[in-house]
Amino acid sequence: MAAFFQGLGLGAGLIVAIGAQNAFVLRQGLARGPVITVATVCFACDAVLIAAGAFGLGALIASTPWALALTAWGGAAFLGIYGALSFRNAFRGQALRGEGGGAVEGGVKAVMLALSFSLLNPHVYLDTVVLLGSVAAQVPAAERPFFALGGMTASFLWFYGLGLGAAWAARWLARPAVWTAIDVGVGLVMWTIAGGLIADQLR
Secondary structure, three states: OHHHHHHHHHHHHHHOOOOHHHHHHHHHHHOOOOHHHHHHHHHHHHHHHHHHHHOOHHHHHHOOHHHHHHHHHHHHHHHHHHHHHHHHHHHOOOOOOOOOOOOOOOHHHHHHHHHHHHHOOHHHHHHHHHHHHHHHOOOOOOOHHHHHHHHHHHHHHHHHHHHHHHHHHHHHOOOHHHHHHHHHHHHHHHHHHHHHHHHHHHO
């Protein structure tokens, strides 16, 4: 149980943070989009990456500079483009309404975007694979599965709680101006993260 709670605490500390992936889940929940599907995709990706990190892949990626650089530049490009689309929605009057039928994204598109935010964001690999993996390497092998399970539990609780909590609050967020603010906020978050990734690569 000690290893489980260690993984739970570390996983929560890494996952519960402002980022593009969380912003996307929150926005889907507020719009009453396919939030269960989106949360499931994000959790499943986290679970796979946490398992990979806990059982050795983290050290491999950390020792391969070109792999870290590739994920950083690819993630920066994706976040920059989607941030621009968020600003376009805000300033072209395409912000969402709060009637419940206007989801940000739907169906297959929501799944693909959730996969993109989960797998094209280098911070996800750094957090789940590299950092969690390096800590897991210090846990006795027999306890490592419980450490990984703790990290996965943190991810499960966070994504479903974030998405379903936002959907519950959507009834109070029916004003169009709120959706414009959400689009602007999401765009700023994405561009800030993209800028940070680029700055790190240029150092």
